Amino acid sequence: MRVVLVGQPNSGKSTIFNYLSGYRAITSNFPGTTVKYTVGKLYVDGLECECVDLPGTYSLTSADAAEREARRFLLEERVDVIVNVVDASLLGRSLELTLELLELEKPMVLVLNMIDEAERKGIKIDEGKLSEILGIPVAKTIAYTGQGLTEMVHEALRAWREEIKGRPIPFSRDVERVIAEVTEREEIRRLPARFVALKLLEKDPDFPIPSSPHLEEARRKLEESHGRPADVVLSSERHALAMNIYEEVVQVIRSPRVSLRDRLDDWVMHPLWGYLILVAVFCALFFGVFKVGSYLEEPLIGVFDRLSPLLSRVFSSGGVAYSLAKGALDGIAGGVGIVLPYLVPFLLALAALEDSGYLPRVAFLLDSFMHRIGLHGKSVVPFLLGYGCSVPAVMATRILESERDRIITAILATLIPCSARTVIILGLVSYYLGPLYAIGVYVLNLLVVGVAGMILSMIYPEITPGLILEVPRYHPPSLRSIVIKSWYRLKEFIIVAWPLLIGGSALLALLQHFGFERVLNRALALVTYPLGLPQEVGTTLIFGILRKELSLIMLFEALGTKDVLGVMSVGQILTFTIFVVFYIPCLATAAALWREIGGRRTLFALLFTFAIAFVLASITRMAWGLWVKV
Amino acid sequence: MRLTLDQVSPGKRVKVVSIGGGRGCRQQLFGLGVYPGEVLTVLRSAPFAGPIMVEANGTTFMIGRGMAQRVVVEEVD
Numbered sequence: 001m002r003v004v005l006v007g008q009p010n011s012g013k014s015t016i017f018n019y020l021s022g023y024r025a026i027t028s029n030f031p032g033t034t035v036k037y038t039v040g041k042l043y044v045d046g047l048e049c050e051c052v053d054l055p056g057t058y059s060l061t062s063a064d065a066a067e068r069e070a071r072r073f074l075l076e077e078r079v080d081v082i083v084n085v086v087d088a089s090l091l092g093r094s095l096e097l098t099l100e101l102l103e104l105e106k107p108m109v110l111v112l113n114m115i116d117e118a119e120r121k122g123i124k125i126d127e128g129k130l131s132e133i134l135g136i137p138v139a140k141t142i143a144y145t146g147q148g149l150t151e152m153v154h155e156a157l158r159a160w161r162e163e164i165k166g167r168p169i170p171f172s173r174d175v176e177r178v179i180a181e182v183t184e185r186e187e188i189r190r191l192p193a194r195f196v197a198l199k200l201l202e203k204d205p206d207f208p209i210p211s212s213p214h215l216e217e218a219r220r221k222l223e224e225s226h227g228r229p230a231d232v233v234l235s236s237e238r239h240a241l242a243m244n245i246y247e248e249v250v251q252v253i254r255s256p257r258v259s260l261r262d263r264l265d266d267w268v269m270h271p272l273w274g275y276l277i278l279v280a281v282f283c284a285l286f287f288g289v290f291k292v293g294s295y296l297e298e299p300l301i302g303v304f305d306r307l308s309p310l311l312s313r314v315f316s317s318g319g320v321a322y323s324l325a326k327g328a329l330d331g332i333a334g335g336v337g338i339v340l341p342y343l344v345p346f347l348l349a350l351a352a353l354e355d356s357g358y359l360p361r362v363a364f365l366l367d368s369f370m371h372r373i374g375l376h377g378k379s380v381v382p383f384l385l386g387y388g389c390s391v392p393a394v395m396a397t398r399i400l401e402s403e404r405d406r407i408i409t410a411i412l413a414t415l416i417p418c419s420a421r422t423v424i425i426l427g428l429v430s431y432y433l434g435p436l437y438a439i440g441v442y443v444l445n446l447l448v449v450g451v452a453g454m455i456l457s458m459i460y461p462e463i464t465p466g467l468i469l470e471v472p473r474y475h476p477p478s479l480r481s482i483v484i485k486s487w488y489r490l491k492e493f494i495i496v497a498w499p500l501l502i503g504g505s506a507l508l509a510l511l512q513h514f515g516f517e518r519v520l521n522r523a524l525a526l527v528t529y530p531l532g533l534p535q536e537v538g539t540t541l542i543f544g545i546l547r548k549e550l551s552l553i554m555l556f557e558a559l560g561t562k563d564v565l566g567v568m569s570v571g572q573i574l575t576f577t578i579f580v581v582f583y584i585p586c587l588a589t590a591a592a593l594w595r596e597i598g599g600r601r602t603l604f605a606l607l608f609t610f611a612i613a614f615v616l617a618s619i620t621r622m623a624w625g626l627w628v629k630v
Numbered sequence: 631m632r633l634t635l636d637q638v639s640p641g642k643r644v645k646v647v648s649i650g651g652g653r654g655c656r657q658q659l660f661g662l663g664v665y666p667g668e669v670l671t672v673l674r675s676a677p678f679a680g681p682i683m684v685e686a687n688g689t690t691f692m693i694g695r696g697m698a699q700r701v702v703v704e705e706v707d
Contacts, residue, residue, distance in 0.1 A: 058660075058662065059661050061657045063657060063658050090688055093687060093688075093689055096663075232649075235657065262673075269683065364681055365676060365680070367681045368676065368677075368680040368681075369678070465654065465655065466693075467692060467694035468659065468691060468693050468694070468697060469691060469692050470689065470690070
């Protein structure tokens with residue numbers, strides 16, 4: 001049996017999904033976290049069920065790519081039972097999607113999630129009456145505590161076994177007459193016929209059929225009698241129905257209290273304090289991560305420094321085995337000593353920030369700046385995710401409506417220093433030169449993203465459609481969700497990157513042992529020479545394409561020391577960091593880009609970012625040279 | 631008095647008269663429960679001609695100036 005979770009953004013689908021399947025979908029407190037569907041398995045009464053978490057969608061009239069994905073799945077894939085998750089505190093609005101889902105004529109259950117929040121708002125819902133009106137089972141849940149979820153699963157099972165499909169609720173009589181004309185006259189091969197008829201009337205671009213005189217006639221009739229475009233007529237009909245049902249099943253016990261949110265938002269979204277808070281939050285984030293990281297880094301590296309002399313006792317120094325073991329040990333040390341101390345606190349902090357509901361507020365504050373680089377506020381979300389990892393950032397561009405915005409945002413998001421690059425900035429610049437330099441790198445990065453955005457907007461000179469974004473409630477971040485999310489992201493590093501790091505480090509040691517890396521470095525001098533970098537760092541740049549953090553670890557390996565300042569000047573360290581931060585995104589990101597914006601544009605993105613890196617690194621080199629002379 | 635949503639000052643309640651713009655834009659607003667006839671409360675507006683934050687039937691959302699210009703409203707006392 002395949003259970004499919006459908007609902008509006010932020011209704012708690014992913015939380016329910018996590019609870020059910022034990023698989024960890026990423027949940028967040030902003031719309032559009034699930035940009036691609038996730039599949040998990042669960043067992044109910046010994047029956048194996050497949051559970052699918054679809055991206056949140058406001059309606060089945062798709063606007064952005066994530067919504068289109070949800071609708072495509074519902075229409076084209078096998079769906080045994082639909083579990084429609086609804087934020088109970090927003091029932092009126094949510095019922096419109098429910099009414100549309102009923103038109104799909106699939107077994108279905110309605111889940112009133114966050115029922116506690118609805119009660120806090122003073123709303124009491126009569127689920128018996130609601131179930132009677134819609135003709136499907138209705139369950140009440142509080143997803144984050146797990147309350148009601150077992151009952152919900154059993155209701156879903158029942159709906160599937162007994163094929164409880166509910167029934168589409170009829171619109172006004174004249175509208176129904178037009179719909180009937182279309183279903184009768186048009187040859188609708190795709191099912192469900194009523195749903196398709198509605199889409200045809202709406203002129204949905206995803207339902208192209210050669211327009212027939214009957215259809216045109218029917219649409220004209222509808223538009224003339226209502227004086228509005230057909231899609232407005234139908235949406236308004238659904239809205240009116242939803243409102244009627246809402247009135248019937250909801251009892252407002254008391255008016256909602258002025259929430260803490262409004263008072264908090266007065267500060268957080270204030271024209272002055274809002275920006276100060278924004279700067280403070282991000283400074284605190286990076287300083288905090290740096291403090292924790294450097295506090296942990298030294299003792300951890302110390303452990304490994306003490307281990308390496310032991311190696312020379314086991315293996316004869318100078319032999320192949322020694323080089324190999326030393327390389328591998330450095331790889332392990334790099335993971336434990338350099339990456340983890342910064343990565344773990346960073347991921348935890350980012351997850352807390354995501355869950356709190358702060359990010360949409362950032363979109364509010366930065367929208368006008370984003371317009372200046374040809375985008376709008378929603379692009380802030382992929383950018384901020386980019387500080388964690390470029391792959392989810394590139395994928396999160398699916399929440400944007402226009403393809404042009406998606407392309408530009410995806411390319412720019414790869415320029416944002418991800419946690420791997422943060423490790424380099426913190427572990428190299430901040431550790432050796434001081435935190436102020438690191439902040440300088442971040443500020444420079446923002447400027448570069450801005451300028452690159454302007455350049456890309458000139459290449460794709462279309463006007464951005466503008467921002468419409470729901471502002472979720474604040475949530476005290478739940479520890480469980482933060483830990484799960486961070487672990488999910490950290491696992492990527494441990495499973496994929498770390499073995500690469502250890503293997504790469506051993507490989508480099510071997511190459512060095514046989515003197516091969518000199519050949520590579522000489523070839524890469526094409527890049528390193530004009531930038532004034534030591535030739536030995538050449539190979540590290542290759543490893544950086546596999547995983548960005550490898551550049552740093554390999555740098556230690558290539559230079560043969562952790563005392564970077566002894567062999568590289570301050571200017572060289574800065575030039576190296578700038579180059580590594582901006583040049584070609586790592587393989588995983590390139591693959592994500594390929595999927596999202598296509599091969600040709602990915603190639604363009606690679607060349608574009610490489611050019612930026614090269615130019616900036618050259619400027620850094622020259623500027624630093626002048627600065628030192630002065 | 632009729633005006634567009636971007637001209638409404640924070641704290642005011644207004645009733646939606648019509649929603650212009652393309653199909654995508656209005657369907658997005660429909661998704662949030664904003665229809666002609668519904669009452670909106672403008673909560674605040676961002677500086678530098680940024681978006682405005684609006685509440686409608688318990689849903690809070692932000693809408694960019696460009697889009698807000700296409701929403702015609704009238705004041706409710």
